[in-house]
Amino acid sequence: MDPLLLGQRVIAILETGLRTATYKLATLMALLEHCIENLPDRPDEMLKVPLSELAHRVLDVYWHQVRPFDGHELRQSTQPRARILIAANALRAASGRLAGSVYVARLRAPADYAKAINEVVLCLAQQPLHRLQRLPGSSTSDPFLYDDSFLHDHITRSTLREHDDAIELKPGVAYGLARLAGLLKPALEIMWVEDVRRMNKFLDAEVPDVAGHLFGRERTTLAAVREPFKEAFGPHCFYCGAHVSANNPIDHVLPWSLVGIDGLSNLVLACTPCNSDKSGALPAVRFVDQVLQRDRETLEQLAVALQWPTQHDRVAAAARGIYRGQPAGVLTWSGFKSVERLDISFPPPWIGS
Ligand SMILES: [Zn+2]
Known part of the structure; x- marks a missing residue:
């Protein structure tokens, strides 16, 4: 249809x-x-x-x-x-x-x-x-x-x-x-x-x-991952690498407004400018690549310690569903105040052939 x-x-x-x-x-x-x-x-x-x-x-x-x-x-x-x-x-x-x-x-x-x-x-x-x-x-x-x-x-x-x-x-x-x-x-x-x-x-x-x-998201709940993430991945913005402040935002890489996935595999530390600039936008493919390539073992250990599932497979499946369905050339968020056209002519493994 x-x-x-x-x-x-x-x-x-x-x-x-x-x-x-x-x-x-x-x-x-x-x-x-x-x-x-x-x-x-x-x-x-x-x-x-x-x-x-x-x-x-x-x-x-x-x-x-x-x-x-x-x-x-x-x-x-x-x-x-x-x-x-x-x-x-x-x-x-x-x-x-x-x-x-x-x-x-x-x-x-x-x-x-x-x-x-x-x-x-x-x-x-x-x-x-x-x-x-x-x-x-x-x-x-x-x-x-x-x-x-x-x-x-x-x-x-x-x-x-x-x-x-x-x-x-x-x-x-x-x-x-x-x-x-x-x-x-x-x-x-x-x-x-x-x-x-x-x-x-x-x-x-x-x-x-x-x-x-x-x-909306319950920010107080998300806050529980902030310190463990800083220890595991360093106190840096996932998108721009800037050192993050004490109360920096936790960002959903696949937008919360599109798929409400709260698993650790979809969460990253972000600086306030990147977080508010990205908002509900679709991130560039390389960010999804990077988040799915984070160390699985570290995430699984955090999941046990925090009693908070990683939902890695769910994030990968949603990423495939979102990006496969996009028309070529759609704009994606590629960093603070910048966008780029979606290009999946060399599809990453999670997108399938
Ligand atoms: Zn940033």
């Missing part, structure tokens, strides 16, 4: 009507990430999406959002019981408040993690996944993303298992969504913030940074 048409149809299913929960937005966001990290080799390929992986990503999106905001728990549903948020809260409680992500929670509390995933899988199948492709006001579904004919309000775990616990994206959808992620993700975030404002009347226009709470 033509990516532009695909994008228009995705926006159309979200644009009209008032949502009763943010689950559809979360589901789409999780699908975008999944497509980037599992980009098929050919643009017209289908892609199977295991529901447990989708559930993991959805939980990860809500992970930071369920923290109290201004002393309140934010509502994300007009229903009295928001199943996914309840599952996220239960897992947070079981794995310790400081678990920075669902990946850490899975390591610390595997049984509680399995329980949460199971609940979210069922909720996704019963609610957003079978309503996502229905235009508001229409009673029939227009399954342009995946076949949803087996999904319904009361589907059971055993029926899901008969369908391999997965949905399958139609030909061209995975590649198209990965290419569109840079456009769709910010649009989803804007809709999400609007929904949360509507569902939480105490948030008047004066209330600060709801978007930051929902989609």
Whole structure:
């Protein structure tokens, strides 16, 4: 399918009507990430999406959002019981408040993690996944993303298992969504913030940074890697080599705004000018090369000491998905106040052939 048409149809299913929960937005966001990290080799390929992986990503999106905001728990549903948020809260409680992500929670509390995933899988199948492709006001579904004919309000775990616990994206959808992620993700975030404002009347226009709470990074959590990184890699900016100050930023090499990967393999020390100049831009290929070539053993040791996964394979897969999907000549950030055109005529190994 033509990516532009695909994008228009995705926006159309979200644009009209008032949502009763943010689950559809979360589901789409999780699908975008999944497509980037599992980009098929050919643009017209289908892609199977295991529901447990989708559930993991959805939980990860809500992970930071369920923290109290201004002393309140934010509502994300007009229903009295928001199943996914309840599952996220239960897992947070079981794995310790400081678990920075669902990946850490899975390591610390595997049984509680399995329980949460199971609940979210069922909720996704019963609610957003079978309503996502229905235009508001229409009673029939227009399954342009995946076949949803087996999904319904009361589907059971055993029926899901008969369908391999997965949905399958139609030909061209995975590649198209990965290419569109840079456009769709910010649009989803804007809709999400609007929904949360509507569902939480105490948030008047004066209330600060709801978007930051929902989609920003918890800087206090990231700070835990600063000193260990300085010891392991030296107190220098990853991009320009300048000596970094005491409270220098931690930067996500693959932009946080595009793929929310917090693994150590995606994190570097940066100076403030480089960090703010780069912002959400796509970095030049050589920076991705360099970050993937850092000493694996050192990173794995840090991962054990900090209880913080490196997610090396995930970073490599996302890098492949992002750069393969880019049109030739797109501008990338190549250092403070400088850009260069993407050139992958000599593709690095992680990009594939
Ligand atoms: Zn710098």
